[in-house]
Amino acid sequence: MKKKVFLIGLNLYSIFLSLKIKSQYKNYDVIILEGSKSFLKAYNHVKIDKYKVNPGFHTFEDIRSNSLLNFLEKTIKFYKIKKTRGMIIGKDLISCQDSVNKWPNNIKKKFQIRSKNISHKNKKKSLSNSEKKYVKYLKNCFSDSRTSFNDAIDLSYPWFFPPNYKEESKDEASIFNQKVRERKINHKYVFPEGGLFENISFGLKKLLKKKGVKIKLNKPVKFIKKNNKIFFDGCEELNKSSNFKIICIPVKPLSISIINKENNRANKLTPIKFYTGLIEVKNFEKSKLDNFVEVIVASEHAVGLKRISLYSDILKMKKKIYQIEFLENYNEPDLYNQLNKILLFMSKFIKFKNKKSIKIIGYSFVRNVFRPKNSYMNYLKTKTIKFFENEKNLIFPRQILWPVNSNKHFSFANIDYEKVINKKFFTKK
Numbered sequence: 411m412k413k414k415v416f417l418i419g420l421n422l423y424s425i426f427l428s429l430k431i432k433s434q435y436k437n438y439d440v441i442i443l444e445g446s447k448s449f450l451k452a453y454n455h456v457k458i459d460k461y462k463v464n465p466g467f468h469t470f471e472d473i474r475s476n477s478l479l480n481f482l483e484k485t486i487k488f489y490k491i492k493k494t495r496g497m498i499i500g501k502d503l504i505s506c507q508d509s510v511n512k513w514p515n516n517i518k519k520k521f522q523i524r525s526k527n528i529s530h531k532n533k534k535k536s537l538s539n540s541e542k543k544y545v546k547y548l549k550n551c552f553s554d555s556r557t558s559f560n561d562a563i564d565l566s567y568p569w570f571f572p573p574n575y576k577e578e579s580k581d582e583a584s585i586f587n588q589k590v591r592e593r594k595i596n597h598k599y600v601f602p603e604g605g606l607f608e609n610i611s612f613g614l615k616k617l618l619k620k621k622g623v624k625i626k627l628n629k630p631v632k633f634i635k636k637n638n639k640i641f642f643d644g645c646e647e648l649n650k651s652s653n654f655k656i657i658c659i660p661v662k663p664l665s666i667s668i669i670n671k672e673n674n675r676a677n678k679l680t681p682i683k684f685y686t687g688l689i690e691v692k693n694f695e696k697s698k699l700d701n702f703v704e705v706i707v708a709s710e711h712a713v714g715l716k717r718i719s720l721y722s723d724i725l726k727m728k729k730k731i732y733q734i735e736f737l738e739n740y741n742e743p744d745l746y747n748q749l750n751k752i753l754l755f756m757s758k759f760i761k762f763k764n765k766k767s768i769k770i771i772g773y774s775f776v777r778n779v780f781r782p783k784n785s786y787m788n789y790l791k792t793k794t795i796k797f798f799e800n801e802k803n804l805i806f807p808r809q810i811l812w813p814v815n816s817n818k819h820f821s822f823a824n825i826d827y828e829k830v831i832n833k834k835f836f837t838k839k
Contacts, residue, residue, distance in 0.1 A: 445630035496702030687773030
């Protein structure tokens with residue numbers, strides 16, 4: 411009988427892991443179990459009016475993602491846009507590469523943004539009191555009381571600070587983005603042909619089928635521990651001790667699937683509704699927003715607005731359409747008023763010929779997001795690791811707290827396969 415390897419949770423991480431396993435152990439049955447009915451749900455398009463839209467701004471960066479792109483280009487075509495990221499702070503639009511002397515004077519003076527090189531290991535402890543006030547200001551712009559201060563720092567630093575503020579980190583994303591901010595790298599944004607990331611899903615689905623990796627959708631799994639042994643509800647084959655099991659679900663959704671008397675605390679998180687929408691602009695001469703592929707936003711004039719991106723450019727359309735991402739906000743509970751303020755705010759960066767013409771095509775709810783304290787997430791991580799430890803032929807190799815970007819999925823899968831999974835499961839057999 412063939413050995414079977416079950417990867418629980420369908421995402422890019424489990425896809426890349428399954429392909430690694432199948433390429434080296436061709437006689438093994440490799441099966442990915444997914445609780446939902448969708449293949450790579452995070453890449454599925456959202457429909458707004460007659461338009462298909464990515465559920466948020468999705469992209470690769472050519473230098474940072476070279477290895478991943480080389481892999482994907484076997485089945486998918488891509489194209490590039492050579493622009494960088496912009497920032498709107500308050501009422502001012504600047505580049506993420508702008509030095510502090512180009513920053514808005516009111517922000518610099520009010521929050522005492524420094525011009526010398528600042529390097530932080532512990533952001534919360536190292537920020538000055540005025541810089542912490544700045545983070546609170548940013549938080550009140552893009553979110554509300556449901557976002558913890560710790561999480562606001564992670565969302566803000568160093569993205570909403572000038573390039574002389576650096577994060578001391580070995581993380582590949584932090585290192586890459588700092589080089590971009592300091593103009594040491596001229597990167598390009600990379601998109602699949604057609605602009606929609608679900609095209610990547612189609613390509614990967616064909617690749618998995620070609621390589622013999624099986625996908626079983628609509629297979630939610632619950633984890634139950636009795637007498638220090640884990641039982642799996644939802645797929646009986648997981649209960650065969652000879653079958654290998656690899657947990658590939660991020661900590662927060664995984665915690666919900668664990669049936670445990672001590673786990674009541676795991677489900678007590680306050681959701682924040684995340685939306686995306688399309689804005690059409692006509693009768694214009696010039697738009698400052700077009701200098702950037704994406705613009706991250708923190709402004710009291712458009713609370714909840716997080717990002718503006720060039721939808722029509724990415725999808726190669728003649729019309730001028732922007733995609734926006736925004737959160738519901740306690741300070742602006744009426745969505746209609748919130749969107750009207752966003753429209754008015756965006757129009758400030760556009761020069762119209764005579765009559766202003768800017769309208770919202772539509773918007774769609776995408777998902778709930780959560781912004782808890784770090785201590786809470788560390789609690790969940792500790793509990794889930796403890797729950798799965800010492801279980802025969804089961805491994806929980808990467809305790810990702812939340813879904814991460816595509817490049818990290820690829821990198822983590824390669825690292826975990828070589829350093830953990832292959833050594834523990836296969837080489838000793």
